[in-house]
Amino acid sequence: MTLGEHPEIKEIESESLERCLNDIEGICAVSETFDYYQFQHTVTKITDLYQKLLDTSFPRVKYLIERFRELGFNIQLQEFLFEHSGTNGTNAVFKNPNADPDSKTFYIVAHHDYINGKGASDNASSMAAMLELARFVITTKLNVVFVSFDCEEINLNGSRYYVNSLSPEELAKIDGVICLECLGGSKDIVLPTKNLGAICDKYLIELIMNIANRLGYRLSSFKCPIFHSDHVSFSKMGVPAIEICDVDAIEFLKHPYSSSHLYNNTQSIVHHPTDLPENLNTENIRRTLEIMLEFLRDHSK
Numbered sequence: 005m006t007l008g009e010h011p012e013i014k015e016i017e018s019e020s021l022e023r024c025l026n027d028i029e030g031i032c033a034v035s036e037t038f039d040y041y042q043f044q045h046t047v048t049k050i051t052d053l054y055q056k057l058l059d060t061s062f063p064r065v066k067y068l069i070e071r072f073r074e075l076g077f078n079i080q081l082q083e084f085l086f087e088h089s090g091t092n093g094t095n096a097v098f099k100n101p102n103a104d105p106d107s108k109t110f111y112i113v114a115h116h117d118y119i120n121g122k123g124a125s126d127n128a129s130s131m132a133a134m135l136e137l138a139r140f141v142i143t144t145k146l147n148v149v150f151v152s153f154d155c156e157e158i159n160l161n162g163s164r165y166y167v168n169s170l171s172p173e174e175l176a177k178i179d180g181v182i183c184l185e186c187l188g189g190s191k192d193i194v195l196p197t198k199n200l201g202a203i204c205d206k207y208l209i210e211l212i213m214n215i216a217n218r219l220g221y222r223l224s225s226f227k228c229p230i231f232h233s234d235h236v237s238f239s240k241m242g243v244p245a246i247e248i249c250d251v252d253a254i255e256f257l258k259h260p261y262s263s264s265h266l267y268n269n270t271q272s273i274v275h276h277p278t279d280l281p282e283n284l285n286t287e288n289i290r291r292t293l294e295i296m297l298e299f300l301r302d303h304s305k
């Protein structure tokens with residue numbers, strides 16, 4: 005029997021998923037329906053396009069800040085100049101007030117900006133998953149730092165600024181980073197081994213794979229050059245980092261270097277007008293939550 009078959013754990017899981025789906029709905033409710041590719045044809049100045057990205061992402065991070073405040077997390081907001089618009093983007097950092105200050109830090113990160121539909125999978129799903137993981141973390145001494153980055157979609161601007169703002173001592177204190185991306189956006193949960201500009205940490209991939217196996221889930225792992233996200237900013241600074249994302253594994257492996265995966269809604273709803281809460285693969289979200297909660301439980305013992 006896997007842990008997932010235990011009736012009590014099943015009940016906890018379904019409550020976790022329910023809260024997570026509620027938060028996805030909440031985040032999407034404050035998000036306007038947006039189509040970056042259409043919008044870029046309507047702007048007269050390119051800076052207006054980038055300003056629109058910031059304007060649509062801000063209500064989402066505000067939603068997240070309110071929920072983390074209710075949970076009792078310590079919150080730090082970091083503003084940075086987004087050169088493309090000439091105005092500021094906002095990263096939000098959430099720290100467990102009960103954390104053991106002498107232990108190393110572990111980061112769980114996601115991004116709040118989005119470019120199509122209501123950004124339900126990309127990346128309200130991961131923002132909501134962070135909230136659900138935070139509900140567990142605050143009951144422990146785990147030194148987990150959650151960060152929601154802005155402007156991921158434009159060359160990882162928010163996370164690049166954040167890692168550059170850390171001192172060498174702070175960077176050396178980071179044990180690892182898990183970046184959550186596009187949960188429920190496609191068929192398969194994937195742990196990329198490599199992305200553009202970064203090799204994902206083998207040990208962390210193995211650790212998550214082993215937990216998934218223990219729970220009876222088969223995850224895929226292969227190189228996903230174009231599916232890079234904010235973990236790459238940490239990897240480039242020598243910090244062990246990985247990404248958990250949803251892609252259509254069979255289709256992806258046919259054309260690993262093509263970006264068509266992001267524009268073809270038969271494979272994924274990511275970066276497509278269909279990126280709406282009603283189109284999510286909720287079973288993959290449930291599994292990712294279960295795996296991540298098990299990972300945190302293992303480390304809280």
Ligand SMILES: [Zn+2]
Binds near residue numbers: 115126127156233
């Ligand atoms: Zn994303």
